[in-house]
Amino acid sequence: MVESRHDTRADSSIPSAYTYFGQFVDHDITFEAKSETLVKLSDQDFRVLTREEIGTKIENGRTPALDLDNVYYKPAPRDGSRMVVGYVEGSGGRHPGKANDLPRKGRNAKDPSEDRAALIGDKRNDENLVIAQLHVAFLRAHNAIAARGQTFDEARRILRRHYQWIVIKDFLPRICDPFIVNDILFGGNKFFRPELDDLFMPFEFSVAAYRFGHSMIRGVYDFNSNFPRAGLQDLFTFTAFSGNLRNFDRLPEVWIIDWKNFLDGGPNRARPIDTALTEDLFDLHAFGKPMPVPVEARLPVRNLLRGYMLRLPTGQAVAKALGLPVMSPAEIERIAQSISAGQLEAVRAGGFAERTPLWYYILAEAATQSLGRLGPVGSTIVAEVLIGLIRGSKDSILRKKDWKPTLGPTPGEFTLEDLLGLAGVLN
Ligand code: HEM
Known part of the structure; x- marks a missing residue:
């Protein structure tokens, strides 16, 4: 499944920007860390968890609601009605620089997990520089709303609602088949129908379908005018979670993102969703160090083993259950072959063309679409779950009749670009 980082054809x-907005949404609604305490992916005696273990031991570390707990949850510091933002390391001896970094702890030589650690609701939002800069934008957007005289609670409510609007009106129609999104929005959920006061996170979403984003990540980005060819490894380096901020105390000013490059009309577009991932995702680091065991460093291996460990159904079983067309083994093999002979060989060797791991199936299905977005099974799972969760969220816009956004340049409309504009990070 490896694609060279220099392969920029597709x-x-x-x-x-929507790749990392997708990751940001993931970190708002799902964090499964408990299975690691039962079985490690790298264990010699790796095994599938029992139904009993899955039912009683696995927990979600986030609220599944789209309520921005990744932004507001402890240890995120507040200052009256505002959220605290960090300052970048100013160039030319200017200290402090602009308010464009995450708030951070000081240096800690003894404990790498504490060293300059970001003070944010979910530490994964300091995993790469694009999501970290997006997190900064959310903090600043909150403050822009508070600066209009709103209390903390009111500013949070307004931001949550505008964020939910972006998910439904801007993000989902780009990632999923828009017909499927509208059908669910106006016709109601058919499969994912949690009690509104008892939301939960389905594994078919968190361990398979919503990991589609791993395939959208690029090896190289035109990051800003200083770094027109920044590698993904650079974007890991300038964090405290995957990197070490290259030994700066805070983010250097030259690394503030130029969001225009990541929006419509800009040079950075996502890889099409398919069965390949850029090579840097096969070499993950934590706290600046390579992961100790190769299995742990390879993201696709993690995804596949995690799905197996948690007893996910096959793609074919899910397609059937949703009443959608099932991909034939020949189609799956054709997609595998379009990536490499090695991928085809692996698919055949495992019998995976007939019984396909759900994550791989969702990617293969997306590869048959012309626009690089999800196919019918992927679109249905992603849109049903996100819309279902928004319906049950605190401050839900789907339960507030006729709610319309007010913060964008055009009343009644609001996009990710408008949020970045509100945050004052679109220079
Ligand atoms: C450079 C970018 C990214 C990196 C390095 C990354 C890395 C990871 C890692 C290491 C895991 C844990 C895997 C496991 O042990 O099972 C994970 C989980 C996950 N990722 Fe990513 N990811 C990135 C971007 C994305 C994007 C863009 C999306 C979706 C649009 C996404 C969706 C998810 C989801 C849903 C999970 C499961 C979360 C949970 O329930 O715990 N990721 N990712």
């Missing part, structure tokens, strides 16, 4: 129609 572009989808989706600007890369």
Whole structure:
């Protein structure tokens, strides 16, 4: 499933900002860390968890609601009605620089997990520089709303609602088949129907379908005018979670993102969703160090083993259950072959063309679409779950009749670009 980081042939129609907005949404609604305490992916005696273990031991570390707990949850510091933002390391001896970094702890030589650690609701939002800069934008957007005289609670409510609007009106129609999104929005959910006061996170979403984003990540980005060819490894380096901020105390000013490059009309567009991932995702680091065991460093291996460990159904079983067309083994093999002879060989060797791991199936299905977005099974799972969760969220816009956004340049409309404009990070 490896694609060379220098392979920049394939572009989808989706600007890369939405790759990382997708990751940001993931970190708002799902964090499964408990299975690691039962079985490690690298264990010699790796095994599938029992139904009993899955039912009683696995927990979600986030609220599944789209309520921005990744932004507001402890240890995120507040200052009256505002959220605290960090300052970048100013160039030319200017200290402090602009308010464009995450708030951070000081240096800690003894404990790498504490060293300059970001003070944010979910530490994964300091995993790469694009999501970290998006997190900064959310903090600043909150403050822009508070500066209009709103209390903390009111500013949070307004931001949550505008964020939910972006998910439904801007993000989902780009990632999923828009007909499927509208059908669910106006015709109601058919499969994912949690009690509104008892939301939960389905594994078919968190361990398979919503990991589609791993395939959208690029190896190289035109990051800003200083770094027109920044590698993904650079974007890991300038964090405290995957990197070490290259030994700066805070983010250097020259690394503030130029969001225009990541939006419509900009040069960075997501890889099309398919069965390949850029090579840097096969070499993950934590706290600046390579992961100790090769299995742990390879993202696709993690996804596949995690799905197996948690007893996910096959793609074919899910397609059937949803009443959607089932991909034939020949189609799956054709997609595998379009990536490499090695991928085809692996698919055949495992019998995976007939019984396909759900994550791989969702990617293969997307590869048959022309616009680089999800196919019918992927679109249905992603849109049903996100819309279902928004319906049950605190401050839900789907339960507030006729709610319309007010913060964008055009009343009644609001996009990710408008949020970045509100945050004052679109220079
Ligand atoms: C450079 C970018 C990214 C990196 C390095 C990354 C890395 C990871 C890692 C290491 C995991 C844990 C895997 C496991 O042990 O099972 C994970 C989980 C996950 N990722 Fe990503 N990811 C990135 C971007 C994305 C994007 C763009 C999306 C979706 C649009 C996404 C969706 C998910 C989801 C849903 C999970 C499961 C979360 C949970 O329930 O715990 N990721 N990712």
